[in-house]
Amino acid sequence: MTTSPRAPVIEPDVEDHTDLDEIWKVVVWNDPVNLVSYVAWVLRSLFGHSKEEAMKLTMQVHNEGRAIVNDGPREQAEMDCYRLHQHGLWATMET
Amino acid sequence: MTVERRPDGLRLEMPDWMVGFLSDIPELLATVGTVDADPAADRLAVPVYLDDAEANEDWWRWMGGELAESKAADRSAFTEILAGAEAGIDISQLEAYAMLRVLTETRLVIAARAGLEIEADYETLDEHTLAVLNTLALVQESLIEALGS
Numbered sequence: 001m002t003t004s005p006r007a008p009v010i011e012p013d014v015e016d017h018t019d020l021d022e023i024w025k026v027v028v029w030n031d032p033v034n035l036v037s038y039v040a041w042v043l044r045s046l047f048g049h050s051k052e053e054a055m056k057l058t059m060q061v062h063n064e065g066r067a068i069v070n071d072g073p074r075e076q077a078e079m080d081c082y083r084l085h086q087h088g089l090w091a092t093m094e095t
Numbered sequence: 096m097t098v099e100r101r102p103d104g105l106r107l108e109m110p111d112w113m114v115g116f117l118s119d120i121p122e123l124l125a126t127v128g129t130v131d132a133d134p135a136a137d138r139l140a141v142p143v144y145l146d147d148a149e150a151n152e153d154w155w156r157w158m159g160g161e162l163a164e165s166k167a168a169d170r171s172a173f174t175e176i177l178a179g180a181e182a183g184i185d186i187s188q189l190e191a192y193a194m195l196r197v198l199t200e201t202r203l204v205i206a207a208r209a210g211l212e213i214e215a216d217y218e219t220l221d222e223h224t225l226a227v228l229n230t231l232a233l234v235q236e237s238l239i240e241a242l243g244s
Contacts (some may be wrong), residue, residue, distance in 0.1 A: 019182040032214045035232055037239050038199060045192070051243075082158050084244045086165050088199035090141045 004022050022095050023076035025071040029090040042087045043069055046080070096234065098241040104187040105241050107180075114180045115232065120169045120201050127204055138207040139200070166200065169193040191238055199233050202228055 008040055028039070043054040047070050060067035069091075072081050077093040084091035096113060099106040109117075115203045128136040140159070144151040172193040176186055186194070210242060217225070 031203075032211055032216065033202050033228075035198065035235060035239075037194065038235055040240070041195075041239050078143070078154060078158070081099070082162065083161060084160075085141075085143070087196055088139075088203055092143055092145050094145070 023071050024074050024093045024095055026063050026077050027067045027092045028065050028069050030065045031090055044084050069087045096237055098237040100241050105191050107184045114177055118177045121174050133242045134207040135204040138203050159187045173197040191242060194237055201211050202231050
């Protein structure tokens with residue numbers, strides 16, 4: 001009597017799954033050139049923030065140097081950064 | 096300059112000098128990155144990942160070309176808009192967005208080349224540069240106000 005060979009067990013790559021599930025924050029940085037009204041308009045246009053929320057985030061950028069304007073999976077954060085750079089804002093992403 | 100909201104977009108009316116002034120912008124933007132150590136090129140390619148150089152390189156490798164194409168399309172739209180500026184210009188909302196992006200890029204380029212890094216640097220700018228930045232800002236503000244009305 002023989003037994004069928006057992007398939008090798010492959011350990012799941014926990015780190016990879018963690019990366020996929022990780023939430024990334026999209027950060028907009030202050031610069032001395034872009035107008036407050038323009039930054040607020042961009043945040044409203046791209047993320048659908050209300051006028052008040054967009055202005056609050058814009059003033060946070062202006063006064064504190066940066067603000068988190070959105071978050072989500074890595075691919076979404078990378079696309080958010082693309083759209084913000086397309087509009088001339090300096091955006092970065094972090095976990 | 097006046098900008099009026101219309102049901103299908105905006106109506107712009109600008110003096111001839113302003114049309115001429117704005118018409119020079121695409122030529123200015125075409126010079127970005129054509130000379131060594133251009134601070135404007137650096138400003139337009141700021142890092143997306145601050146603590147991961149490899150990820151940042153990947154991002155720019157994947158997105159950089161598309162970003163450049165998008166900006167080129169905005170500049171073409173900007174040029175076409177101004178080409179029909181004799182008796183006022185009717186533009187769509189999307190064209191207004193393209194104008195805003197081009198005006199923003201222009202201000203960033205001029206400011207970077209003038210060494211403007213912090214608010215206090217405005218005091219060091221020459222009158223001409225300041226006037227140019229302010230004129231561009233005026234056009235931006237007018238567009239944003241009309242879009243929001």
